[in-house]
Amino acid sequence: MNILPQSRRRFLQTTAGLLGAASCSWLPQLAAAAGADPNRKRSCIVLWMAGGPTQTDTFDMKPGHANGGEFKETETNVPGLRFSEHFAGLAKQADKLAIMRGMSTREGDHLRGTYLMHTGQRPGGPLNYPSIGASLSKALEHNQSTLPSYVAVNPSGLLNGSALSPGFLGPRYAAATVGARGTPPGEGSEAMADLGVDFLSLPPGIDTKRQDARLALWKDQQNQFLARHPSGAAEAQATIFQSAVKMMHPDAASAFDLSQETTQVRESYGRGTFGQGCLIARRLVERDVPFVEVTLGGNGLGWDTHQGNFPAVERLSKELDQGWSTLMRELEERGLLETTTICWMGEFGRTPSINNSAGRDHFPDAWTCVLAGGGIAGGQAYGKTDEAGQEVTEGKTEVQDLLATLCRAVGVDPATEHFSPQARPIKISEGHSIDQVLA
Template sequence: MQSMAAGWGTVSASGWFPELARALANDPKRRRHCILLWMSGGPTQTDTFDMKPGHPNGGEFRETQTNVPGLRFSEHLPKLATMADQLAIMRGMSTKEGDHGRGTYLMRTGYKPMGPEQYPSIGASLANQLGSPSPALPPNVSIGSYRSFNQDAFSPGFLGPKFGPLFVGASDLPGSITNDEDGYPELQVQSMSRPADIDDQRMSQRLQMWRQLQSGFVKSRTGGAAGAHNEVYEGALQLMNSEDAKAFDLSDEPAKLRDQYGATVFGQGCLMARRLIQRGVPFVEVSLGTSSGGVGWDTHSDNFSAVKDLSTVLDDGWSTLMRDLADHGLLESTTIIWMGEFGRTPTINANAGRDHFPGAWTTVLAGGGIAGGQAYGKTSPDGTQVEDGVTTVQHLLATLCSALGIGAEAANMNLSGRPIPIAEGFPIDEVLA
């Protein structure tokens, strides 16, 4: 009877289970999303999430108690401190790339910048794995990006331009961001609106001519560069004429909410990220990439003044993003990762700054799939080495993939048909919900 019951159950399930799985996968309420908060320049762990009070390396900032007993952050992150129960602080990060370009590539792709393979950025990899329910919106959006350290670290690599990021308000283009009449930075998609002197009829004629020229050429080259180029153009045209393009227009958001995010590129970028996630975009990156002191968190001099200002921008934008996602029922399906290319030296240099330091530093995971309210890993009292819970970039990305529900073994096919794992490490079960 047990054998018959088992056989009957197996046969029955074979008919309806695949359909059920497909229905669940296509249910927008179950779709998973990822937001990368990228900190260009390398944020100082000692002045943010891994304070060293009482030690000469600790610096001038004080600690503040979070809403988790025993877990403390910098005094300049008071709003995030009230949300510590939703954050997993990864204090055991340890890598070996102390150069901006190489460190950026490693952390954003999971691989060292060497050899002929062009690895996709984590945004492209996850966009490919998670998919997008909206044919008009791109699956990968990067807001406020600073790409000058390593352009390839933002590339879709062998996945091709379909999964390349749509750049909005890139901070590495001088003069690309201006403020509107209310003082908010204007984060615009370049060339999404046609020139004023091009009316509907003239635009239609232009598109007709373009498609006539394209059709014959692309027909025999769909698998190569011509096909990829055409796909990108068609996607851009679809976005221009879609209602979903309104996701990039923040003017219809309440001024009170915009002010809570902060009138900064990062703050308004976090608001745009919520709007994009709300419309089904699987991956959005928001960069805190530049500051009055130089390139973001690259604080070789005057560290404490710069980090105080950066922390305020971060605290406003990130805390409001999590609260806003929760208010829209999206936090449980959205995993947030905060990181830069490396950390900074615990020791303070002669210019009151901190230098590059990949040996022992911090990243943070939050949101869907993450068990918050903890610090995983421990550094020595002077902050110079990891004493417990060493975490590599491969372990971090494997944990992220597991939290997103695609599995630590997820892989993308390269151009020769070989599966390339997104991460070759193992997930850290302690920080997975």
């Protein structure tokens, strides 16, 4: 049974958030004022779970059934809506979540499933489709910004290829990558993950004035070269270089500098790469970056729990809960959650049945994604699986429908057309948005 959505946060709650920010620094107040601006464009954050998370141990649990596993359910702030005991922070914010329990796709391979979920298309065809991040960042971009429109934080190795590609949209809409520098801290470590973009600072002895003179000379020579040798490859190289130069601007580089945050704030997100990645996502959204993707499990395939499922999922769930719940709380405190849509997803789910190695295997037939924040009617579960979790019995949702719903939530028409190199019009999504989960 679907759970009816709770009433949305209204004007008084936003006002309360503004008043509560009065005791904080000036930045949250400024961000809150920006979030209240009706002309402010929307942002999207994808929380990508590399390896395929188990729905049965997270958001679609089966207590009392042989497939149920070791974890207990927990109550949330929405009566009747329950999920894993390891989501204590998210349980307090369930009124902002729409649990999509009816996902069903056809790709059970990591690479193929990753491409499918990012593009809405099955891999292997003649056309290189853009990722949803490229499509939405193009639709939502701010031309005056020194920051990229699309940022991927700590992407999985499976995402460094065609799944993150701008496809036929071209390199202008490629993702800028933020990576982990050094070895990520292990469990229990007091160290903090170091995330950043390399080569953003000027070389020793080169000040801004001298750098600007160098760039002016490069631009003049590059324009002459392009005039004599027009080609896609030359234009792509120039576009990539210009994007990198824009990120070297002090205002842009500072967005990735987590040393500007207090230790207390950084620790509230979690010390690992995912928590610190969520903090970077918040800083980028504050600066109007349209699309950010943060990966959990990117050092390998963390959620690929064929063996020892339960200890791994418990650890990942706690890391997820801390980073995600803090991200939503801080966005709401700054008045930005109403204009920021969050999508939690992986490439597929995992088998409800537990294998002989205490693990769960690949399972695209019936699994879960979650939408949250701006444009989403939270406090509900849409879709239903049978008592064993083996098949979808209500609200079956395909990837094109999910992407269409995500588009609607951020204010973009999923039927928006981009043109391939052959001048063929391609819609962002051919699916149908699910009105029941849209605010």
